[in-house]
Amino acid sequence: MRKPSLRAGKSILATALLAGLMACSAGFARSKPVALPDPTLDLPSTAAAGEQTAVFAGGCFWGVEAVFEHVKGVRQATSGYSGGNSGSAEYDTVSTGRTGHAESVKVVYDPSKVSYGQLLKVYFSVAHDPTQLNRQSPDVGTQYRSEIFTTSDAQQKVARAYIAQLTAARVFPAPIVTRVEPLKAFYPAEAYHQDYLKLHPNDPYIVYNDAPKLVHLKQLFPTLYKGG
Template sequence: MNNMPDPEIKLPPEQDRGEVVLAAGCFWCVEAVFQALAGVEDVTSGYAGGDADTANYQAVCTGRTGHAEVIRVRYDPAVVSFGTLLKVFFAVAHDPTQLNRQGNDLGPQYRSAVFVADDEQRRVAQAYIEQLDRSGVFGAPIATKLEPLKAFHEAEAYHQDFAINNPSQPYVCMVAQPKLDKLARQFPGHLAGD
């Protein structure tokens, strides 16, 4: 998707909190994409959208908790912008036109969402979704929702750094690795170590 436009509305670095929570399907593979970006300091898999007492993998997998599998990205706005993170989110991390699913992963826990922490994040993300819909780059309406970030709940330890720790796991090979290959093709110069 090399015709993916940059966001027209930008979040100035001085207004950027340096943290965003994103939902884009299984957190194992989304985490791997954002860990590969220059300027990203930490990526943590977790849950958002539901209550603390149901923020565990077994409960979230039922699809009845209100939670989505998410990642929390902490980054240096002087190195990577909120807009670049949004562009990677839409272009590489998942298919934002799918409602409550990513590939074979079905249910609201796999929804596409930006969990906005403040009005500036909401303004920039909403403008970018509208811009992408106008551009027709996806050929279908974007299903991504903007949801208020009420709380982020860190996932169990075995979910953290999953693709890094399990590179030969079949799901990682079939889902995460193609995303990483796409990231390298579409975002040269934005990768950690470049």
């Protein structure tokens, strides 16, 4: 499990947030889901079942992983690190913010059931706040940045087009700061990070920062939401 000092730090902070910021959550947790338009450009769906991979970074990977685990068509979501090298892909090192890594989630999905564009819509609407630079909720540092790591030129084209579409529509009150870069490598995180929300649903950090994302997912995407 997570080292006591690291986990305790997040839990203490989250407890303070719960006690003092429930009535004023601006800057820490989005109070309402953001309804977004469908992407005008998307990757074509396939008739036959298969597997494709997408990688997203948007704050602490616990919540991002949990969101995508509850999307129909997603076969697996794995917390990990992207953006740096293999030698620094370790939690304590990444947490310094000096490795180039971002806490990321690898999403393996069936394109016959959910499209890349739909995953982007989930990512921008409920998985994180794309207007926060190098932070999400109470977590601050480059390792918490908003970034899409694309696995193909086609993914990069769709991701950039959707950002341009959302920017033109002015759906957010501030500019989108999400980066789009080709994926160089994905390194799975330590075992105690995997399925963290499922295994620790009562952790104050989870209760305040991540559990609401699942509520928003169910509200905005009732046909895509899967329980469990």
